[in-house]
Amino acid sequence: MWGIQPLILQTIGGKTSNQQMGMSLGALIFSIGVLFFHQPVWSWHLILASFVCGLAWAFGQITQIESFHIIGVSAAMPISTGMQLIGVTLFGIFYFHEWTSTMDYVYGISALIVIILGVFFTAYREKGDNSGKQGAMQRGLFVLVLSTIGQVTYNVIPRMADLNGWDVLFPARNRYGNRCNGF
Template identity: 40%
Template sequence: MDIFLAVLPAIFWGSIVLFNVKLGGGPYSQTLGTTLGALIFSIGIYIFVHPTLTPLIFGVGVVSGLFWAVGQSNQLKSIDLIGVSKTMPISTGLQLVSTSLFGVIVFHEWSTKTSIILGVLALIFIIVGIVLASLQSKEEKEAEEGKGNFKKGIVILLISTVGYLVYVVVARLFNVDGW
């Protein structure tokens, strides 16, 4: 049961973009809707759980949330430009690579030779996957030439990745956990 409960947030939070795309609206209204939904849910949880909220935890939460909004809204903007099937694998890969590298460089998370070797191999495979996911067919390239949407979408995804990276790292820097 514990594993089931642990997997639920990953499934639902990871699928939120798909729900947003299906429900429609622009990137900002989708981000606002997601944020309001999370706020309502967290207020409900707060009523029952009563977590400790110090000024530090509250401040880190606000800063982290602002950077999440940067990541989310730009990810949704990118979906408008290059589609969900290109945006999501590239975005997920960039997030995995950036947070892993930040963790290794700043927090020294890979301490053994084995973890370094396996980690570097994993990052190489992720980067290869990102490149393969971003490849365009001949028809896509021809249709793209006049619009420039793909390049714009990738630049916006890079901004999104920075937002998501800071969103995660801020809590780690201040040793704030979920409970």
Template identity: 35%
Template sequence: MTILWMLLPAIAWGVLPLLVSRLGGRPINQIFGTAIGTLIVSIIGQVILHPTINLTAFLMAAVAGAFWIIGQLGQYIGYANVGVSKTMPISTGLQLVGTALVGVCLFGEWATTAAKVIGVIGIVLLVVGVIMTSLHDRQEQAGDNQTRTIIMLVLTTIGFIVFNAIPKALSASGIAIFLPESIGMVVAVLVYMLSRGQLKIMRERVSWLNVLGGLVFSIASLTYIVSVSQNGVNTAFVVSQLSVVISTLGGLLFLHERKSHRELILTLSGLGLVVIGAIVTTLV
């Protein structure tokens, strides 16, 4: 059962990009549905488990949820622009690098010289892996679009980094912060929709279909919390990063995203480096 809890987050987070891509709609439809689905699950969890949380932690968790929307919206835009199989390795690698650096700078991780050396090696592997997955043959056709998408992912990944960092500063359990995080997500989505003049998407069927995305995300988040309690933070986190393998290969196999032979080799090799880099940076 321990192994199952360890694998479920990776499976669910790996399936999420494939699911929302299949459900369709624009990124704004997808992010709205995902946020609403997450809120529904968090309310059910609150009613059943009754976790407690103080006001300060509640507000910080809500802010974390709002920043998650920035990162996830960036991913959804990436899926639409360059595909799941290209977006996920880049986004995951950037998250791992950013989260590792925040851990070192703000939380004093990698305290010893040996840990710093090993950690830097892990980050280098991550960066090289991300670069390899972003290389392509059709420079004249896809170059500008991909460059813009990579820049967008770099900027929006800040949202994921903040989302991952805030819970480390809180003493509340993962279950307790799940509801305020989801409330922050919904508020952020509504603000985004209002700023874009897109409140009408709440009347679109595809927006509500994407609630399934929120249910899958919630499964990943809740099982990850259980995995951390049973397997420890490092093991749970490293295994959860296998989601990038599932989503990348799923994009190629199930969404029929095309790559040349050279691009495929570079993507798979880069993917391997991202996974190895994740293991190195979280086990130092």
């Protein structure tokens, strides 16, 4: 459902701040519902990582929503997705050292080149485009770069904080002290 979110936001309409507030309230309601099934095991480590992660998410989302208003969803989403894939991949390569073999580099660099070409062709405008559209595209790309910083940060913080997916989504332990891996 995450990929359809921009289309829903544009269909519903509203200002950027209203759309962000709606998404945040939806996430809060979902989280409160989860508390009925999973009681979290709170730690300062989890709280701090979650707080920083939430700040990065909020920044990334509000700037991404703003880019939808500037250049439209059909132009912003492929560029945003491509930049996020590139950013997270670069973190995986240089910070987490996930590429270890020659074939990792061959396949990975090939995939990154395809993604970069896709982003370039999505962002490319013909020379005949008027300067107003070109100015909007430049502003939209700048806002998308800011969004990407937030979105990539949001994605790598859990890994940097050594939290697994269940820690991030549903931090809980069962009555025996073991981690729960589902409902």
